[in-house]
Amino acid sequence: MSAVTTASQHHRKAAIGAGASGALMLAPAVFVLLVWSVVPLVLTLWYSFQNYNLVDPTLHGFAGVNNYWYLLSDPDFLQSLLNTAILVIGVLVISVGGGTLLAVLYDQEFVGRGVARVLVISPFFVMPTVSALLWKNLMLHPIYGVYSWMMRAVGLTPIDWLQRFPMLTVMMIVAWEWLPFAVLILLTAVQSLDAEQKEAALLDGAGPVARFFHIVLPHLSRAIAVVVMIETIYLLTIFAEIMVTTAGGPGVASTNLAYLIYSRALLQFDVGGASAGGVIAIVIANIAAAFLVRAVARHLEV
Amino acid sequence: MATVELKNIRKTYTSEEIIKGVDLSIESKEFVVFVGPSGCGKSTLLRMIAGLEDISSGDLLIDGRRVNDLAPAERGLAMVFQSYALYPHMNVYQNMEFGLKLAKTPEAERREKILAVAQTLQLENYLKHKPGQLSGGQRQRVAIGRAIVRNPKVFLFDEPLSNLDASLRGQMRVELATLHRRLGATTIYVTHDQIEAMTMADKIVVLQKGIVEQVGSPLELYDHPRNLFVAKFIGSPPMNFLPGTVIAASEEQVRVRLASGQEIAVAAGSAQDLVGAGVTLGVRPEHIRLGDSVENRGSGQVELVEYLGSAAHLHVRMQDGALLVIQTEGGVGVHADDAVTFSFPAERCHLFNSEGVALHRRSSGRMAA
Ligand SMILES: Nc1ncnc2c1ncn2[C@@H]1O[C@H](COP(=O)(O)OP(=O)(O)OP(=O)(O)O)[C@@H](O)[C@H]1O
Ligand SMILES: [Mg+2]
Numbered sequence: 001m002s003a004v005t006t007a008s009q010h011h012r013k014a015a016i017g018a019g020a021s022g023a024l025m026l027a028p029a030v031f032v033l034l035v036w037s038v039v040p041l042v043l044t045l046w047y048s049f050q051n052y053n054l055v056d057p058t059l060h061g062f063a064g065v066n067n068y069w070y071l072l073s074d075p076d077f078l079q080s081l082l083n084t085a086i087l088v089i090g091v092l093v094i095s096v097g098g099g100t101l102l103a104v105l106y107d108q109e110f111v112g113r114g115v116a117r118v119l120v121i122s123p124f125f126v127m128p129t130v131s132a133l134l135w136k137n138l139m140l141h142p143i144y145g146v147y148s149w150m151m152r153a154v155g156l157t158p159i160d161w162l163q164r165f166p167m168l169t170v171m172m173i174v175a176w177e178w179l180p181f182a183v184l185i186l187l188t189a190v191q192s193l194d195a196e197q198k199e200a201a202l203l204d205g206a207g208p209v210a211r212f213f214h215i216v217l218p219h220l221s222r223a224i225a226v227v228v229m230i231e232t233i234y235l236l237t238i239f240a241e242i243m244v245t246t247a248g249g250p251g252v253a254s255t256n257l258a259y260l261i262y263s264r265a266l267l268q269f270d271v272g273g274a275s276a277g278g279v280i281a282i283v284i285a286n287i288a289a290a291f292l293v294r295a296v297a298r299h300l301e302v
Numbered sequence: 303m304a305t306v307e308l309k310n311i312r313k314t315y316t317s318e319e320i321i322k323g324v325d326l327s328i329e330s331k332e333f334v335v336f337v338g339p340s341g342c343g344k345s346t347l348l349r350m351i352a353g354l355e356d357i358s359s360g361d362l363l364i365d366g367r368r369v370n371d372l373a374p375a376e377r378g379l380a381m382v383f384q385s386y387a388l389y390p391h392m393n394v395y396q397n398m399e400f401g402l403k404l405a406k407t408p409e410a411e412r413r414e415k416i417l418a419v420a421q422t423l424q425l426e427n428y429l430k431h432k433p434g435q436l437s438g439g440q441r442q443r444v445a446i447g448r449a450i451v452r453n454p455k456v457f458l459f460d461e462p463l464s465n466l467d468a469s470l471r472g473q474m475r476v477e478l479a480t481l482h483r484r485l486g487a488t489t490i491y492v493t494h495d496q497i498e499a500m501t502m503a504d505k506i507v508v509l510q511k512g513i514v515e516q517v518g519s520p521l522e523l524y525d526h527p528r529n530l531f532v533a534k535f536i537g538s539p540p541m542n543f544l545p546g547t548v549i550a551a552s553e554e555q556v557r558v559r560l561a562s563g564q565e566i567a568v569a570a571g572s573a574q575d576l577v578g579a580g581v582t583l584g585v586r587p588e589h590i591r592l593g594d595s596v597e598n599r600g601s602g603q604v605e606l607v608e609y610l611g612s613a614a615h616l617h618v619r620m621q622d623g624a625l626l627v628i629q630t631e632g633g634v635g636v637h638a639d640d641a642v643t644f645s646f647p648a649e650r651c652h653l654f655n656s657e658g659v660a661l662h663r664r665s666s667g668r669m670a671a
Contacts, residue, residue, distance in 0.1 A: 196387035199354050204401035204452075205375035214400065218391040 041282075047275035054269035067276035076252045077277070080260040084284075087171055087256055088235040094175040095231060096224055099182025104216060106183070107190045117187075124180035132244035135173045136162065166246045166254035173241050178234075182227050189223035190216065225296040232292060236285055257281050304365045304378070304455035304488050305330050306351065311360035313346055313512075320346050322512040323360070328505070331486045333479075335499040337535065338509035344492045345460055347509070351490065352381050352458050364456065375404075379456040380449035384464055386441045388433040394420075394444050395429040401452045419447045422481070439470045446478075450485070457482075459491040463498065475501060496538060500524070508532050530658035533584050539615060541652070542590075542626050544583045551576045556653060556661065558583055562622035566598045568651040570661045581661075584652035587615065587629040592636070595645035602626065604640045618642060 051063040071077050106117055123131065139146050140161045148158035161169040193216065201215050239258045242248055248255035248263060255263070261281065265274030306328040313321035321343050328334050336344045349355040351362060353374035362370050369377050380401075388397050395416060402412045420426050423443040433441055442462060449457060462478075463471045479502050482489055493499055499506050500520045508515040508523065508531070516528045520536075527533035533541050546558040549565065556568045558581060566583060590600075602620040616628040616636060628644060636642060653661040 194385060194387060196383040196385050197389065199352075199374075200381070200383060200387040200448075201389075201400070202354065203352065203374045203379070203381050204448075205404040206400070210404060215389065218389075221391075 044275045044278045044282075047271055048279050050272050050275075052271040052275075054271060063272055067272045068280075071273055071276050071280070076255065077260065079252050080255045080257050081284075083167060083252075083254060084236065084256040084258075086167060087174065087238055088232055090171040091175045091178055091235050092228060092231055094171070095178040095182040096227055098175075098179050099186050099227065100217075100220060100224070102179070102183045103186035103190045103220075104212065106187055120183055121180045123176055124178075124184070126177070128177060128240040129244050131177055132173055132241040135169075135176070136245045140169065162246055163250065166250065170238075170241055170245060170254050173245065174235065174238055177241075178231055181231070185223050185227050186220055189220050193219045229292045229296050232288060233285075236281075236288065257284070305363075306456055306488060306490070307361075307363040307366075308347075308351075309361040309363070311347070311350065311362060312358045313343070313350060313355065314358045320512050321350070321358075324509075324512075324514055326507060326514065326517065328488060328490065330488055333482050333489045333491065333502055333504045334507060335503035335505070336490065336492045336507050336509055337494060337496060337499045338515075339535075340494060342509045343512040344494075344509055348381075348458055348460055348490060348492050351456075352379060353377050377456075378454055379458055380452050380454035381458040381460065382442075382445045382449050382462045384461045386433070386445040386465075388441060388444055388448070390433050393430050393432050394425060394436070394447075397433070397444055398448045398451045401448065405452070415451050415453075416447075419451045422450075423447050438466050439474060442466065442474060446481070450481075455488065457487050457489040457491075459489070461493055462491075464493075464495070471495075471498075478502065496536060500536070506536075508535055526660070526663060527584075527652065528660055530582065530584070530654050530660075533652060533654070533660070537586055539587050539627050539629065541584045541586050543654075544585075544620075544624055544626075546581055546583050548576045548579050548581055555648070556581075558653065560600075560622070561624065562600075562620050564600055566600075566646055566651065567648045568653050569649040570651075570653050570663050576655070576661075580656050582654040582658070583646075584654060585646050585650060587627040589647060589650040590626070590628045590644050591647060592616075592628065592630055592642060592644050594643045598646040598648060598651075599643060600626075600646065601641065601643040604636055604638055604642055607636060607638055616642070618644075 048067050049063055049065075051059045051061055051066070053059055102120060106113065106120065110116075126134070137144070140148070142148055142158055142160045145158070147161075151158040159165075197215060197219075198211065201211050206214060237258045238256060239262065242254055242256060242259045243262075246254040248259045252260075257277065258281070261274045261277040264270045264277055306326075308324050308326040311321060311324045312319060324347060326334075336347060338344050346355060350357050353369075353372065357370050361368055364377060364379070389400065392400065398416045398419065399412055402415065407415075416429075417426070420429060423446060425440070425443055425447060428436060428440060428444075433444065436444065442465075445462070459478075463474050466474060475498060482502075491498075491502065503520055505517060506520055506523050507517050510531055516523060516532045518526075523532060523536045527536060527541075530543070534543075544560050546560040546566070548556055549559050550557040553571050554569070556570050556576070558566045558568060560566060560583065568583065600620060602618040604616050605619050605625075606617040608615040608617075612632065614630050614632065614636075616630060618626045618628055620626060628642075630636070649663075652663065655661060
């Protein structure tokens with residue numbers, strides 16, 4: 001009862017003066033959010049300046065920038081940064097490039113288009129671990145894999161993809177997962193292109209290539225920007241596919257930043273070092289996000 | 303400039319025939335308007351001429367050459383779409399330049415042409431604007447400009463003014479008519495606005511369900527509609543129709559008894575055997591004269607008066623319940639619920655037989671006027 005009166009009093013006050021009561025009402029939600037995001041962040045920051053190794057309890061206390069120094073001077077770290085960049089850029093190129101072409105293709109009338117569309121979208125609904133396993137065991141397994149069987153069927157020696165080209169293979173698997181997303185978004189964008197605009201271009205004498213570059217692609221630029229932004233956020237943190245297929249190897253050949261942090265923390269039990277890696281990952285993600293948001297915002301303006 | 307000829311053109315969409323054999327010949331420099339109710343196939347016919355739809359059968363000739371199998375761009379025509387269909391990411395200049403660029407016109411020539419067209423259409427100050435920054439009327443001008451710069455043999459317009467408000471539509475109508483007179487290009491224009499059709503056309507083509515009902519100049523269609531459909535479609539407010547029976551017919555005159563019992567003499571020639579047949583009397587609202595008269599007299603009660611300033615429309619209920627619209631000049635001091643008498647001038651009446659085909663009229667209304 002009293003709660004009701006105070007609430008209504010608050011309401012009246014808010015109508016008259018400042019938004020103090022509004023802030024009060026928001027407080028619980030804001031508090032939860034803060035706890036949710038700030039506490040882990042602060043803890044990570046805290047650990048990153050500590051000597052903290054689970055297998056060596058004798059070593060503890062403030063570490064200064066040692067964890068960072070140790071990480072930044074580690075060649076594995078540089079390799080993982082490079083791998084992260086390769087993975088993100090490679091998958092973006094494949095999924096956006098392929099997605100655009102497929103979207104334009106699937107916009108055409110052809111027999112069985114409905115079924116084909118469902119098929120092309122479906123990989124997106126497979127869990128990353130599952131799809132990685134599918135690729136590793138069902139497709140690319142040097143002995144039982146479908147690919148190997150096909151190669152042998154025509155008398156060729158199959159390549160052990162995950163051993164020979166681990167980074168490339170992981171990239172292909174991730175691209176296979178993300179291509180449907182790009183197709184989905186870009187297809188809806190292609191379909192929203194005004195038919196009369198295409199016809200006007202036709203009357204202007206534009207062939208298929210000119211229509212693609214001058215009409216379709218500019219129309220898609222916004223959707224492409226959105227796809228790039230969303231995919232980048234997810235691709236920076238690819239983990240399951242690497243975990244399942246190569247476990248970051250051979251060596252660190254397919255270790256990206258996320259996997260490096262995992263291996264530091266849970267394989268080498270170096271919580272301090274892993275936290276430092278986490279902080280660096282946050283910084284990188286923010287830099288990438290800042291650039292992307294700017295680029296996208298510019299596109300959305302028009 | 304160019305002639306366009308349609309020979310028994312047909313269009314079939316999955317078993318349904320939409321255009322059922324259209325024959326039409328369009329002279330050079332002629333302004334032809336396709337009119338008809340929604341869904342009658344105007345756009346389809348226009349798009350077939352443009353090359354955006356396949357022609358199921360028949361021949362399309364431009365300048366005497368069969369172009370059925372030519373790509374749209376090779377037919378030498380330009381089209382202005384209802385939605386303008388401007389390229390949104392290009393500015394006005396680039397929109398007009400696109401076709402020229404693809405045609406490999408040299409830069410300097412492109413520039414010269416675009417600037418000239420922009421001047422004609424009063425777009426000089428907007429060349430750097432994107433379509434999104436323009437008003438509806440300006441966008442329409444850009445769309446027209448984009449068509450003009452390519453110097454096409456034939457212009458095609460599909461309801462280009464239907465997205466504009468009434469006053470802008472009137473203004474653009476005048477601009478288009480002026481432009482046509484200046485450029486002298488053969489033009490095919492689709493509309494369902496019969497004012498546009500009447501004011502701009504050299505020749506109106508009335509379509510219904512994929513069939514050409516009548517082709518003729520605006521005045522021909524107004525004075526001599528070939529059948530009920532055309533009579534209904536041309537003229538605003540539409541013609542009044544009253545059912546009746548022929549009681550006497552000669553070469554000079556047909557006498558009709560209306561359902562209300564009134565007898566009307568119509569200056570139409572007819573064979574004797576029409577006597578006793580059911581016919582429809584058609585008379586335009588602007589041709590009915592208020593006031594008592596001996597011949598062709600009618601009477602009724604005013605239900606509604608619509609004042610338009612220069613004219614008024616009286617909605618009159620006749621004794622037999624038929625509703626009639628009479629157009630009078632100015633406010634004539636007639637009010638709702640007044641009883642009025644009026645007359646149908648014999649030489650202004652139309653008669654349609656039971657199939658809806660017009661009986662030959664002896665004198666044109668225009669000469670009598
Ligand atoms: N792609 C298509 N498939 C099947 N039928 C079609 C197709 N396009 C048009 N039609 C049919 O053709 C007929 C004529 O259409 P059209 O667009 O030419 O009409 P219109 O005279 O331009 O009408 P409006 O004044 O409403 O624009 C319509 O009945 C329509 O349903
Ligand atoms: Mg139409």
